[in-house]
Amino acid sequence: MLTTIKLAGETLAQGVKIADLTDGRVTITTGAARFTGWPVRRFTRSILAAVVAGILALGAPHGAQAQTLLNVSYDPTRELYEDIDKAFADYWVAQGNAAPEIQASHGGSGAQARAVIEGLDAQVVTLALAADIDKIAKEGKLPTDWQSKLPHNSSPYTSTIVFLVRHGNPKAIKDWGDLVKDGVEVITPNPKTSGGARWNYLAAWAWAEKNGQDPQAFVKSLYEHVPVLDKGARDATTTFTQREIGDVLLAWENEAYLAQKELGADAYDIVVPSISVLAEPPVAVVDANIHDDAQRKLADAYLNFLYTPEAQAIIFKDFYRGWDTSKADPADVARFPKLELVDIAHFGGWAKVQKEQFADGGVFDQIYTAK
Amino acid sequence: MSDISPARAFRPAATEAPWARITLTLAVVAILAVLLFAPLVTVFYEALREGVGASLATLANPESQSAIWLTLFVAAFAVPLNAVFGVAAAWLITKYSFRGKAVLITLIDIPFSVSPVVAGLCIVLTFGANSWVGSWLVAQGLPVVFAVPGIVMASMFVTFPFVARELIPVMVEQGRAAEEAALTLGASGWRVFFTVTLPNIRWALLYGVLLCNARAMGEFGAVAVVSGKIRGLTATMPITIEMLYNEYSSVAAFTLAAVLALLALVTLALKSLLEWRYADQLAATHRH
Numbered sequence: 001m002l003t004t005i006k007l008a009g010e011t012l013a014q015g016v017k018i019a020d021l022t023d024g025r026v027t028i029t030t031g032a033a034r035f036t037g038w039p040v041r042r043f044t045r046s047i048l049a050a051v052v053a054g055i056l057a058l059g060a061p062h063g064a065q066a067q068t069l070l071n072v073s074y075d076p077t078r079e080l081y082e083d084i085d086k087a088f089a090d091y092w093v094a095q096g097n098a099a100p101e102i103q104a105s106h107g108g109s110g111a112q113a114r115a116v117i118e119g120l121d122a123q124v125v126t127l128a129l130a131a132d133i134d135k136i137a138k139e140g141k142l143p144t145d146w147q148s149k150l151p152h153n154s155s156p157y158t159s160t161i162v163f164l165v166r167h168g169n170p171k172a173i174k175d176w177g178d179l180v181k182d183g184v185e186v187i188t189p190n191p192k193t194s195g196g197a198r199w200n201y202l203a204a205w206a207w208a209e210k211n212g213q214d215p216q217a218f219v220k221s222l223y224e225h226v227p228v229l230d231k232g233a234r235d236a237t238t239t240f241t242q243r244e245i246g247d248v249l250l251a252w253e254n255e256a257y258l259a260q261k262e263l264g265a266d267a268y269d270i271v272v273p274s275i276s277v278l279a280e281p282p283v284a285v286v287d288a289n290i291h292d293d294a295q296r297k298l299a300d301a302y303l304n305f306l307y308t309p310e311a312q313a314i315i316f317k318d319f320y321r322g323w324d325t326s327k328a329d330p331a332d333v334a335r336f337p338k339l340e341l342v343d344i345a346h347f348g349g350w351a352k353v354q355k356e357q358f359a360d361g362g363v364f365d366q367i368y369t370a371k
Numbered sequence: 372m373s374d375i376s377p378a379r380a381f382r383p384a385a386t387e388a389p390w391a392r393i394t395l396t397l398a399v400v401a402i403l404a405v406l407l408f409a410p411l412v413t414v415f416y417e418a419l420r421e422g423v424g425a426s427l428a429t430l431a432n433p434e435s436q437s438a439i440w441l442t443l444f445v446a447a448f449a450v451p452l453n454a455v456f457g458v459a460a461a462w463l464i465t466k467y468s469f470r471g472k473a474v475l476i477t478l479i480d481i482p483f484s485v486s487p488v489v490a491g492l493c494i495v496l497t498f499g500a501n502s503w504v505g506s507w508l509v510a511q512g513l514p515v516v517f518a519v520p521g522i523v524m525a526s527m528f529v530t531f532p533f534v535a536r537e538l539i540p541v542m543v544e545q546g547r548a549a550e551e552a553a554l555t556l557g558a559s560g561w562r563v564f565f566t567v568t569l570p571n572i573r574w575a576l577l578y579g580v581l582l583c584n585a586r587a588m589g590e591f592g593a594v595a596v597v598s599g600k601i602r603g604l605t606a607t608m609p610i611t612i613e614m615l616y617n618e619y620s621s622v623a624a625f626t627l628a629a630v631l632a633l634l635a636l637v638t639l640a641l642k643s644l645l646e647w648r649y650a651d652q653l654a655a656t657h658r659h
């Protein structure tokens with residue numbers, strides 16, 4: 001059998017092996033001459049070994065140490081949890097623990113729930129809709145009664161739908177009824193693809209009910225004032241702010257403030273209508289991803305911390321409606337005027353709403369005709 | 372005869388009237404300007420809208436830095452492995468005749484035809500916690516999905532054909548006469564490869580590697596599915612850009628986008644520089 005060896009640099013030689021040296025090199029003869037060098041197979045094998053070692057090193061578990069915690073959250077909560085994580089780390093160290101390493105992941109709420117189901121090692125989920133955490137619970141990763149474990153339906157903060165209008169409110173939009181006036185263009189995403197847009201739709205529905213109008217006729221005329229139906233909330237914001245289409249954007253209160261802050265406070269005003277919806281983004285510990293007792297203690301403490309006056313103050317500062325105003329900056333609290341809020345139970349729960357309003361052939365399909 | 376001028380009669384077939392040439396050139400330039408150049412300039416404009424300082428501050432953010440490192444790391448892993456695979460596959464396909472060759476070529480092409488999202492989902496379903504392979508891996512403490520190995524895997528899947536696809540036409544054109552000559556002169560397989568084949572294909576290989584690198588760094592769809600989007604850990608540059616954009620952090624998002632675009636531009640500049648430097652060799656090997 002022939003053996004290939006590597007001589008200095010790139011040179012290769014092949015011949016019959018006649019001796020194995022103690023350091024691993026071999027001597028071969030080609031008939032005319034003898035060469036000593038490293039066998040090539042050994043050379044390639046060492047490269048392979050390095051690659052395998054590299055892959056194994058990469059795969060080393062990141063979340064296995066007790067003091068790490070992965071919080072899987074939804075899109076615009078980055079600033080909120082950045083602030084919360086800092087405050088929590090101080091609190092946790094003050095309690096006599098080692099500094100925790102809190103990791104965060106952000107994406108669409110539904111997609112994030114899906115990732116946790118597929119094995120994303122989240123110890124804590126803080127998503128937009130209870131239905132998304134229900135899906136994770138259905139896979140057995142946490143008990144189905146998770147929502148009763150923490151106060152306020154496990155929602156440390158709430159939000160609602162408000163109007164973002166152009167500076168000075170040139171179309172004088174004050175309430176839902178003004179959205180269907182002649183010449184007003186409304187920007188809201190497609191309720192079939194966007195969770196936030198379903199809340200927009202339901203808030204309009206609730207206003208019509210309260211004001212003695214036929215809700216279906218009202219939302220029909222509302223969607224007649226929608227020039228483009230974007231896929232998601234962020235796209236709708238882009239349409240309104242970058243492409244400058246429309247007079248009013250229906251948006252989450254926290255996102256409206258965030259957009260105003262990031263895109264210019266002098267360009268947009270926020271109008272709070274007389275009635276809107278109460279969204280309760282819930283939080284939960286994912287039991288199946290808790291690896292030891294120390295991590296459970298950390299995860300429980302993290303979620304309970306959200307209800308402390310300190311964390312609630314941060315929640316108010318980052319544009320969510322908290323529950324406990326005792327330590328919050330009064331200016332942050334004053335930002336949120338009182339308004340009548342209806343929750344999803346008012347509409348009979350998500351399952352019913354989804355089936356009647358947004359499923360194929362539902363009310364939305366009947367009232368909306370694409371332009 | 373008198374009514375047909377000789378110039379008209381002998382006009383070369385490939386020469387168009389000046390107005391047609393100018394119109395076509397302008398059209399191409401206009402399309403490039405609108406579709407390629409303007410958006411690229413906008414990215415840099417948006418990145419620098421609040422000044423260089425604000426942009427640099429977002430790059431100093433550990434999250435952005437980790438995204439940049441992860442992207443470079445993934446490319447550093449995926450590109451060499453795909454280069455080795457691509458050379459091996461091209462060698463096999465062009466230097467040997469065997470049954471099922473067409474099937475092999477089709478298999479190599481699969482990543483071109485399959486949507487990256489589907490590729491990502493395939494990896495999640497195969498190696499995710501709900502599959503038996505995945506649950507075994509997780510039990511061994513080696514999670515693939517929602518960890519760096521999954522991102523490397525997704526990037527490799529998507530960039531699989533780039534090197535092989537660049538090499539196969541060149542190697543087919545070159546034939547195997549040179550290798551056969553080397554073999555009859557007593558060279559070993561490795562020696563033939565390093566002294567005969569590799570020098571002949573190096574430009575095609577370089578071009579394939581550059582394309583592969585650009586795509587590996589920029590891949591979004593497949594990586595988005597398998598990344599888990601853990602900030603500072605499994606978020607590559609394209610993923611971080613999307614997250615920042617969705618959070619209204621426009622300057623940070625566009626700054627990172629500008630860095631990613633710059634990386635791609637450096638890759639292209641490198642290629643042009645090499646082409647310019649070795650133009651004569653290139654002409655000799657018919658590769659541009």
